[in-house]
Amino acid sequence: MKKYLVIGNPIEHSLSPKLHNYWIKKKNINAVYDKKLVNEEDIESVISEIKNEKINGINVTLPFKKLVIPFMDELSSEAKESQSVNTIYLQNGKVIGHNTDISGFELGVKYSKYDVKNKIVFILGAGGVVSSIIIALKKMGAAKIIISNRTKNKSEDLKKIFKELEIIEWGNTPNFDMVINATSIGLKNEDGIKLDYNVVGLGKFFYDVIYNPRETIFLKRAKLFGNKTENGKMMFIYQAHQAFTIWHKSMPEIDEETKNLLD
Numbered sequence: 042m043k044k045y046l047v048i049g050n051p052i053e054h055s056l057s058p059k060l061h062n063y064w065i066k067k068k069n070i071n072a073v074y075d076k077k078l079v080n081e082e083d084i085e086s087v088i089s090e091i092k093n094e095k096i097n098g099i100n101v102t103l104p105f106k107k108l109v110i111p112f113m114d115e116l117s118s119e120a121k122e123s124q125s126v127n128t129i130y131l132q133n134g135k136v137i138g139h140n141t142d143i144s145g146f147e148l149g150v151k152y153s154k155y156d157v158k159n160k161i162v163f164i165l166g167a168g169g170v171v172s173s174i175i176i177a178l179k180k181m182g183a184a185k186i187i188i189s190n191r192t193k194n195k196s197e198d199l200k201k202i203f204k205e206l207e208i209i210e211w212g213n214t215p216n217f218d219m220v221i222n223a224t225s226i227g228l229k230n231e232d233g234i235k236l237d238y239n240v241v242g243l244g245k246f247f248y249d250v251i252y253n254p255r256e257t258i259f260l261k262r263a264k265l266f267g268n269k270t271e272n273g274k275m276m277f278i279y280q281a282h283q284a285f286t287i288w289h290k291s292m293p294e295i296d297e298e299t300k301n302l303l304d
């Protein structure tokens with residue numbers, strides 16, 4: 042039986058096992074997908090299990106997407122560019138680090154029928170997933186990307202990689218067409234985002250990477266002000282879909298039941 046894992050810390054709330062095991066069962070594959078709580082010092086030994094084929098694939102979540110990189114034999118171009126790995130597998134005896142968050146975000150935004158081309162996009166947060174979001178936005182033809190993070194030097198680190206980024210102070214509201222909450226604010230139904238809605242205007246696109254809760258205060262308020270909203274559910278499903286397809290060489294279906302699994 043093949044074995045797959047998602048590693049992170051914390052990990053108990055990860056819905057990846059639910060999604061992958063659903064597809065595994067549906068496709069009659071002899072495999073199991075578990076979650077494993079790891080600390081930084083455990084990473085090397087967990088990844089060595091890929092090499093000896095005791096584990097056949099690993100998904101990596103916070104806060105290890107960058108930390109796993111030194112243990113990879115090769116990085117895909119997406120992983121290299123984003124310096125972020127969320128999917129690991131063995132290919133020709135080599136441990137490959139890949140990133141499916143980039144296409145996950147791109148497909149998630151397209152699913153909501155929003156066209157990023159020539160739009161001004163404002164990103165809140167500078168955590169692990171933001172480099173993937175920036176790459177996807179550039180690919181989709183965003184005109185300008187503005188970023189704001191409570192800890193400014195993290196935005197500055199991103200600007201070293203993505204020179205075209207514009208950094209603004211945390212709490213300021215620039216002119217934008219689309220705003221993305223990539224902070225963890227909202228996970229606990231708290232309200233730490235200070236957007237000036239008089240400046241925002243009407244009919245903008247509010248996107249939250251968070252999908253549990255389904256509607257954060259950020260999205261609720263955006264709706265009240267008459268904006269279009271979307272949560273991170275489809276991004277999550279698409280990144281898993283791509284990892285599954287790579288590992289099992291078989292593309293699962295994203296049907297209503299799949300989507301309902303995460304509600």
Ligand code: ATR
Pocket residue numbers: 103104165166167168169170190191192195223224225226233
């Ligand atoms: P990591 O930073 O380890 O990659 P993350 O969950 O991907 O973790 O990122 C958390 C993001 O949410 C960060 O941008 C963080 O801001 P800091 O860099 O200043 O820590 C942001 N964040 C979390 N709680 C916040 C809060 N109460 N106010 C503002 N930003 C917050």
